[in-house]
Amino acid sequence: MHIIVPMKQIPDLVEELEVDSEGTDIDREYLKFVSNEYDEQALEEALLIKESTGAEITVVGLDEEDIDQTLYTAIAKGADKAVKLTGTGDGWVDTHTRADILASWLSGQSFDLILTGVQAVDDLDGQLATLLGARLGIPHAAVVVEVQPKDDKVTVRQEFSAGMAIEQEISLPAIVGIQAARQAPRYAPITRIRQAMQSGGLEEVAANTESAGSGLSIRRLYLPEKAGHAEMIDGSPEDVADKILELIRSKGLLK
Amino acid sequence: MSNDILVLAENPGGELADTTFELLGKAKELASSLGGQVIAALFGTPELAQNLGAADVVITMEHPSLAHYNPEAYEKALTKVVQERQPRLVLLATTTLGLDLAAALSVTWDAPLVSYVVGLDIEGSTIVATAQIYGGKLMAETAIEADKGICTVIAGSFSADLGKSTGSPNIEQMDPPSELDNEKISCVNLSRPEAGGIDITTADMLVSVGRGIQSEDNLEIVQELADAMGVPLSSSRPIIDQGWLPKPHQVGKSGLKVKPKVYLMFGISGAPEHLEGMRDAELIIACNTDESAPIFDVAHYGTTVDLFDLVPALVDKVQG
Ligand SMILES: Cc1cc2nc3c(=O)[nH]c(=O)nc-3n(C[C@H](O)[C@H](O)[C@H](O)COP(=O)(O)OP(=O)(O)OC[C@H]3O[C@@H](n4cnc5c(N)ncnc54)[C@H](O)[C@@H]3O)c2cc1C
Ligand SMILES: Nc1ncnc2c1ncn2[C@@H]1O[C@H](COP(=O)(O)O)[C@@H](O)[C@H]1O
Numbered sequence A: 001m002h003i004i005v006p007m008k009q010i011p012d013l014v015e016e017l018e019v020d021s022e023g024t025d026i027d028r029e030y031l032k033f034v035s036n037e038y039d040e041q042a043l044e045e046a047l048l049i050k051e052s053t054g055a056e057i058t059v060v061g062l063d064e065e066d067i068d069q070t071l072y073t074a075i076a077k078g079a080d081k082a083v084k085l086t087g088t089g090d091g092w093v094d095t096h097t098r099a100d101i102l103a104s105w106l107s108g109q110s111f112d113l114i115l116t117g118v119q120a121v122d123d124l125d126g127q128l129a130t131l132l133g134a135r136l137g138i139p140h141a142a143v144v145v146e147v148q149p150k151d152d153k154v155t156v157r158q159e160f161s162a163g164m165a166i167e168q169e170i171s172l173p174a175i176v177g178i179q180a181a182r183q184a185p186r187y188a189p190i191t192r193i194r195q196a197m198q199s200g201g202l203e204e205v206a207a208n209t210e211s212a213g214s215g216l217s218i219r220r221l222y223l224p225e226k227a228g229h230a231e232m233i234d235g236s237p238e239d240v241a242d243k244i245l246e247l248i249r250s251k252g253l254l255k
Numbered sequence B: 001m002s003n004d005i006l007v008l009a010e011n012p013g014g015e016l017a018d019t020t021f022e023l024l025g026k027a028k029e030l031a032s033s034l035g036g037q038v039i040a041a042l043f044g045t046p047e048l049a050q051n052l053g054a055a056d057v058v059i060t061m062e063h064p065s066l067a068h069y070n071p072e073a074y075e076k077a078l079t080k081v082v083q084e085r086q087p088r089l090v091l092l093a094t095t096t097l098g099l100d101l102a103a104a105l106s107v108t109w110d111a112p113l114v115s116y117v118v119g120l121d122i123e124g125s126t127i128v129a130t131a132q133i134y135g136g137k138l139m140a141e142t143a144i145e146a147d148k149g150i151c152t153v154i155a156g157s158f159s160a161d162l163g164k165s166t167g168s169p170n171i172e173q174m175d176p177p178s179e180l181d182n183e184k185i186s187c188v189n190l191s192r193p194e195a196g197g198i199d200i201t202t203a204d205m206l207v208s209v210g211r212g213i214q215s216e217d218n219l220e221i222v223q224e225l226a227d228a229m230g231v232p233l234s235s236s237r238p239i240i241d242q243g244w245l246p247k248p249h250q251v252g253k254s255g256l257k258v259k260p261k262v263y264l265m266f267g268i269s270g271a272p273e274h275l276e277g278m279r280d281a282e283l284i285i286a287c288n289t290d291e292s293a294p295i296f297d298v299a300h301y302g303t304t305v306d307l308f309d310l311v312p313a314l315v316d317k318v319q320g
Helices: A037-053 A067-077 A095-106 A128-136 A190-199 A237-250 B018-034 B046-051 B071-085 B096-108 B219-229 B237-241 B272-278 B307-319
Strands: A002-007 A009-011 A033-035 A056-062 A081-086 A113-117 A140-150 A153-159 A165-171 A174-178 A203-206 A217-222 B005-008 B038-043 B057-061 B089-093 B113-123 B126-133 B138-144 B149-153 B170-173 B185-191 B205-209 B233-235 B262-266 B283-287 B301-303
Touching: A002 A037, A002 A067, A033 A037, A033 A067, A037 A056, A037 A067, A037 A113, A037 A140, A037 A174, A056 A067, A056 A095, A067 A081, A067 A190, A081 A095, A095 A128, A113 A128, A113 A140, A128 A140, A128 A174, A128 B096, A140 A165, A140 B071, A140 B096, A153 A174, A153 B096, A165 A174, A237 B262, A237 B283, A237 B301, A237 B307, B005 B018, B005 B071, B018 B038, B018 B089, B018 B113, B018 B149, B038 B046, B038 B071, B046 B057, B046 B170, B057 B071, B071 B096, B071 B185, B089 B096, B096 B113, B096 B149, B113 B138, B126 B149, B205 B219, B219 B233, B219 B307, B233 B237, B262 B307
Parallel strands: A002 A056, A002 A113, A056 A081, A081 A203, A113 A174, A140 A174, B005 B038, B005 B089, B038 B057, B057 B170, B089 B149, B113 B149, B205 B233, B205 B262, B262 B283, B283 B301
Antiparallel strands: A009 A033, A140 A153, A153 A165, A165 B185, A217 B138, B113 B126, B126 B138
């Protein structure tokens, strides 16, 4: 079985996001970019399948800030091959364009399963798994928390609200959007990541960037106008604790 | 192209979802200013059509593959409905169904999609959707300039009241698409949570913890606080995905909806998926070291004191 895991870089949300002078994109200059956490979940699920079936894993990313780090880390964790699609520009790539770029590259690949994250925080025009699935004309399912291969099928567990879940059996090739892997993503030892970087081997392929795009026009990107804001409690931890307990008691709790 | 607004009625557990009524309410408003009709598409459970009184038309479709949610069968069914009716706008919720179907429909129907929508307006003949992105840290005002579009809407963005209004919609049965008999996906099992064990939905108060706690070992301090207060410990999703707490502790979109008198939270950023599960709590008190965390727009009281200082102080005081 050959599993392909597309991976994407997103801004680290721990940092302050600023809107650029045109007001339609974020200011990327000083931002730190990290691997999309749901793609890491997808990679973990792929690694678990590799462990049980001997599957082969290829990770693929667009040439985005610090993508090398993400791809080499995937290799250090156990992916067999990493591909970087170059020439995709510096700014935000909408998901429709991303799906077209990936679909074009995938048309020259043979694969059984594509696992990707259920979403990324900047997926304004939709989520990759289903977009790509529909583009490629292969069955797809998202919000999945478990993938179990069996012959030429996989059984996936798709999560709904309030704890309901549906198991779907899907014929391969297929694409699945992973919400969470069966276990928390593993860590790759720094030494292994360094080793992977030193031995190189990242395959670079020029991307085909032809795409009709998302069909949306972003008029304005802005900080939310606050409908309300919490009343902030300042002071020492002891003062804040006193005030919090007073609030809780005002609700008739804790006596 | 029409000026109709089409809403996909969601019924994954056999009951209509709250979000369906929120969408119907907004659809009514948009349709009346555009001069179109509200169409609800309902797959697999025709008996629920009577609850969709806010719509002008309910299109039902039945087929063994539509009895339970099946991404492939639903995609084909929904594509058929929109191709026949050519609505101006299709509304889905940002639920599992929405995440699964909207982007695919955007390909099969060749229409632009805006996801994470929290606001919808009409300017002239353009539909303007406002979306919440980057985990709620930024808003994007987006114009759908095409003559058709799709939006997935975050739960709680619109009031359900108008969508619950009664009426007598025309119920039209549509034949399932012919390609519905050869699915590559089949639903093999539907499971619901087992009864018993902890129930965070009935507690008067919850202590809730998020990724700010950093490690499984640190969880001990918030557990100690919850125990001292005599209330259950709940959490955001990453804590569950790490395997640090079992699933019945999860608050949010893919967890449980809670409405306690007090929701005391530590190290949770306030992503839309979490807010969906707790924003109706009577008193929300949030501790987060990031003063720009979205949770402070929803919490009633907040503090940026470090949870590793605050939690022990609370434990000391509660234990007296
Ligand atoms: C389909 C889908 C369904 C989802 N369902 C759910 C769901 O049901 N429930 C849910 O919760 N999420 C859900 N999510 C995930 C959601 O999008 C967020 O990723 C998640 O809620 C983030 O959890 P968090 O706030 O604990 O972590 P983070 O967003 O990482 O926030 C951690 C916070 O801790 C703060 N912090 C760090 N250190 C400290 C300290 N020492 N003291 C105080 N504060 C500190 C940080 O400032 C930060 O704001 C879902 C996502 C998807 C795609
Ligand atoms: N989700 C997003 N995050 C950051 N920038 C965005 C996002 N959506 C759109 N943009 C930016 O908005 C501008 C207009 O986008 P578009 O109309 O899709 O060409 C471009 O500069 C994009 O980089």
